[in-house]
Amino acid sequence: MPNPFLEERLPVNVRLGTSYADDYPVLITTASGGVEYRKLINPFPVRSFHVNFTADQASLWASVLALYHRAYGKFAGFRVKCRDDFSTNGMTGSPTPLDQALANTASGIYQLRKFYGTNGAALSGVGYPSRIIYKPVAGTVVAAKNGVTISSGLSVDTTTGLITITPAPLIGDNITAGCQFDIPCRFNSQIEVTSVDVAMRDCGSIDIIELLQP
Template sequence: MSSFLEERLPLDVRLGASWADDYEVLITTTAGGAEYRKLVHPFPVRSFHVSFTGDQADLWARVMALYHRAYGKFAGFRVRCRDDFSTNGLTGTPTPLDETLANSATGIYQLRNFYGTNGTALAGVGYPARTIYKPVASTVVAAKNGVTISSGLTVDPTTGLITIAPAPLFTDTITAGCQFDIPCRFNSAIEMTALSPSVRDCGSIDLIELLQP
């Protein structure tokens, strides 16, 4: 049974949603009050909290149907964050020069999006990256050494891997941009409240990002 559904949580029911990025940090406090902090992973993990009110029939056909197809917390799905869905300034039109990808000798590259600053990636703290596993295929653009790649570019929208043929040299600089969804799963049951015979209110749906969908 597949543990990921290549479909998107309906956009129009996410009005009123809130989201947050967090980092896994282990904090130990000594008896004297000193803190020792360990960064478990250097990339953000996003969570969403969704509340909405909708027509009962529409609610069942859209949100509840996805919830049941996913078997609740079992399977993942795509979520588009209205404030962060592009490698170009969070919401801009992607360009081939948006993000520098890691060097590869095989011609296969993983899409990613950096946070915290602009420009060249920096070593150490202050420039974490989110691996883009679920790009919107039609929006992916790439460049080699600053020149847009117009042919030989293949995109896998289920993994975020792009293939360039013929394979560039290891010393070539490959950059890319795209729109993307965030792979998530339900992190709570869906509780409904009947406001009228035809209207249902959902006060809380929690979603959590999948780091390895």
């Protein structure tokens, strides 16, 4: 049974008053002589956010709390827009059809993704990780086949990040795409609310973590 996911966005812009970091799960074993043996669990970045905000609008902190309760705390996922990284074109540029090479999952079906780092060491399997884009923003996806923009026969599932091209391209065709995207996340802490004033609430530090398979 799939984990529950709320197709709505955290109502706080994740930028000001917020820190975030990408990590890669690595299993490290140290031998008696001090030699490390490192195993990469998976090649995908996992982003965590630490959100701090004081709201002088009752509707804002109330909406954050409402999302927290609808998600049953750490149980259900939701969308997060990182204001420093929400586009396949660089970090914040306008998406273009040539932004990223797509992975073919089935005939005519492709998974949106975004690469990080550099492809200089790609042949050795190091240095070119990618983030699977499960939550593209509706109306922002553009794609191309062999460098030519696809103007018809393109459908997008904004809940999975899968795009379908009809008729299906040939195996050797180069399919690229670009979009704006949200990151699927869940709460990783409680939300502690402090009443600062009649109309002001301090929500302290809220921990949020990316879901690799929402």
